[in-house]
Amino acid sequence: MASLHQMFDVGGKSVIVTGGASGIGRAYAEVMAENGARVCIFDLDAERLDKVICEMKAGGGDVWGQTLDVADRSRMASAFDTVADRHGRIDVVFANAGIDAGPGFLSTEGHRIAEGAIDLLEDHHWDRVIEVNLTSVYTTVKNAARHMKQTGGGRIIVTSSIAAQINEAIVGTPYMPAKAGVDHFVRQMAMELGTYGILINCISPGPFMTNIAGGRLQIPADRRAFEQQSLIGRIGDPEDIKGLALYLASPCSSYVTGSQIVIDGGSMHRIK
Ligand SMILES: NC(=O)c1ccc[n+]([C@@H]2O[C@H](COP(=O)([O-])OP(=O)(O)OC[C@H]3O[C@@H](n4cnc5c(N)ncnc54)[C@H](O)[C@@H]3O)[C@@H](O)[C@H]2O)c1
Structure with a gap:
């Protein structure tokens, strides 16, 4: 029988985290490095990336970084190749970078917000949210699969x-279809990639205290609105996500693929 250590072992694994300089991505990078993985x-x-790398290295982590826009397809391909050259392979990829989509059509007090209305939505704003939150996931998975197929598998x-699973009036509209698209894409990829030993799953967070939307959740009214949805009376701390990230990256989850695992303090039950 495998020991607890063997079940969760990611020691020596070659890991990429997109959007890992802040919030949830930083927590992914930390938990991997804290457990002996090599993390890019x-x-x-760039500034935040340098700072995070310095802090993680000071804690003993084997971590480095590359400054890039996940929407830049050719830069993404070369960045994956650079990691494979340096680490010899790519075992685990977190497709995490994402942005908010501005205000929804209602404020937290229930007033209409003109900027969030569908008829006034700027097309370039829609395009950028889809590009970063959905198309970049395609680019990330494509490059991960290209490398993992050569080495017999991996985790995405x-x-x-x-x-992706609910509707929220206070969240900017383009965010919702982008994340719903991510969920469906992941199920499709699980079908295609399983035979290559590549497992792919979603972590589906509820509200977490990060820097997204310029730290919107740090504004008391917004924070309260989201706290009230949680069944345990608080929003998530990035530390809360580390266990799930380690589970999905490690041998412990060897029979899990195509899943959307919700981590939201029960918020979805209240919203539904
Ligand atoms: N915080 C929440 O409440 C919450 C809830 C559900 C899902 N999420 C998702 O979690 C993921 C991480 O968000 P977060 O809350 O940690 O936000 P965050 O702003 O704290 O961190 C996001 C990181 O991604 C980077 N990034 C943004 N656009 C990028 C791009 N084009 N190329 C490369 N890097 C880019 C940012 O510089 C930042 O370091 C996102 O996909 C977000 O949609 C967040």
Whole structure:
């Protein structure tokens, strides 16, 4: 029988985390490095990336980074190749980078917000949210599969959202179909990639205290609105997601693929 250590062992694994310089992605990068993996973080924010790498290295982590926009397809392909060259292979990929979509059509107090109305939505804003939150997941999975097929398999973990499964008036509209598309894409990829030993799953968070939307959840009114949805009276801390990330990256989850695993303090039950 496997020991607890063997079941959760990611020691020596070659890991990529997109959007790993902040919030949920940073927690993924930390839990992998804390458990002996070699981690490369891709992030758009060079300053924050440098800071996170310095802090994680100071804690003994084997971590480095590449500054890039996940929407840049050729840069993504070369960044994956650079990781494979340096680590020898790619075992685990977190497709996590994402952005908010601005205000929804209602405020937390229930007032209509013109900027969030469908007839006034800027087309370039719609395009960018789809590009970063959905198309970049396609690009990430494509490059992960290209490498993992050569080495007999791997794990792909995509950060979706409970927004894929519910409707929320206070969340910017383009965010919802982007995340719903992510969920469906992941199920489709699970069908295609299983025979290559590549398992792919979604982590579907509810509200977490991160820097998304310029730290919107740190504004008391917004924070309260989301706290009230949680069945345990608080929003998530990135630390809360580490266990699930480790589970999906490790031998412990060897029979799990094509799943959307919700981590939301029970919020979805209240919203539904
Ligand atoms: N925080 C929440 O409440 C919540 C809930 C559900 C899902 N999510 C999802 O979690 C993921 C991480 O978000 P977070 O809350 O940790 O936000 P965050 O803003 O704290 O972190 C996101 C990171 O992604 C990076 N990033 C953004 N666009 C990028 C791009 N084009 N290329 C490369 N890097 C880019 C940012 O620089 C940042 O470091 C996102 O996919 C988000 O949709 C968040």
